[in-house]
Amino acid sequence: MLWPMSGYPAITLLIEGPLAVATLARAPVNAIDEAWLERLGEVLDMVEHSSGVACLLLRSSERAFCAGADLALMRSRFGTAEGREHMIKFVRRLQVVYQWLERLPQATVAEIGGSAMGGGLELALACDLRIAAEDARLGLPEARLGLLPGAGGTQRLTRIAGEVVAKRLILRAEVVDGREAARLGVVHWAVPAAELATRARAIANEITALPPAAVAACKRCIDAPRDGADGYEAEVLGTAQLLASDETQRRVRDFLEKRR
Numbered sequence: 001m002l003w004p005m006s007g008y009p010a011i012t013l014l015i016e017g018p019l020a021v022a023t024l025a026r027a028p029v030n031a032i033d034e035a036w037l038e039r040l041g042e043v044l045d046m047v048e049h050s051s052g053v054a055c056l057l058l059r060s061s062e063r064a065f066c067a068g069a070d071l072a073l074m075r076s077r078f079g080t081a082e083g084r085e086h087m088i089k090f091v092r093r094l095q096v097v098y099q100w101l102e103r104l105p106q107a108t109v110a111e112i113g114g115s116a117m118g119g120g121l122e123l124a125l126a127c128d129l130r131i132a133a134e135d136a137r138l139g140l141p142e143a144r145l146g147l148l149p150g151a152g153g154t155q156r157l158t159r160i161a162g163e164v165v166a167k168r169l170i171l172r173a174e175v176v177d178g179r180e181a182a183r184l185g186v187v188h189w190a191v192p193a194a195e196l197a198t199r200a201r202a203i204a205n206e207i208t209a210l211p212p213a214a215v216a217a218c219k220r221c222i223d224a225p226r227d228g229a230d231g232y233e234a235e236v237l238g239t240a241q242l243l244a245s246d247e248t249q250r251r252v253r254d255f256l257e258k259r260r
Helices: 034-048 071-077 081-102 119-125 153-161 163-171 178-184 193-208 212-223 231-243 246-259
Strands: 011-016 019-024 055-060 107-112 129-133 137-139 175-177 189-191
Touching (some): 011 034, 019 034, 034 081, 055 193, 071 081, 081 119, 107 193, 119 137, 119 153, 129 178, 178 189, 212 246
Parallel strands (some): 019 055, 055 107, 107 129, 129 189
């Protein structure tokens, strides 16, 4: 099913059974503005409330995955106190929407085929899994402009790749290719560009072959310590819920029968 776009074709959403595919489609480089961010929120709301969806694949139809904040928007606002206040509100909203993406019950996969800079890389870092083209360019270069990656970049990159990598990339405003991003742990896989779409879809299909409830429960347990919860207790509660489900009981019975 192709969902409507509220009159603004910034992001399209296609739901194919247990897989949702969100395609960033704001030409030419998916620059982030308020309307783009509002559309992303709409997409996340639709995915979150689609109970049969186990995985969201986030990709781009443009030459960049996402180039970060719209420079025209920044230029029009940073010169006045009122404009700067609007930009601060925009950054807060970015944080809220990216945290929403991070906490979806569905697993999320970012397919990075082109540049992912600033807020674009922060978007990918909010996904559970990241696969990049070997020649894609990734970075948080905000310090070069006298800024910082304020949509969660300092926090997520540190948590994902460690303080050593975060300080290297952020404090030097360093941009790396997909191969180096994989070596540093910023992305999980780097593949030739010609193979990216196929490999990303294969990863998503592996996830959608699993019961959505199990995927959601596993994700909750992994994320529990970050949210200040007891991960071990989350495992017990999740196990209890899954054991009572018809899907789990059917799969366990089928597995035991095959083992016999």
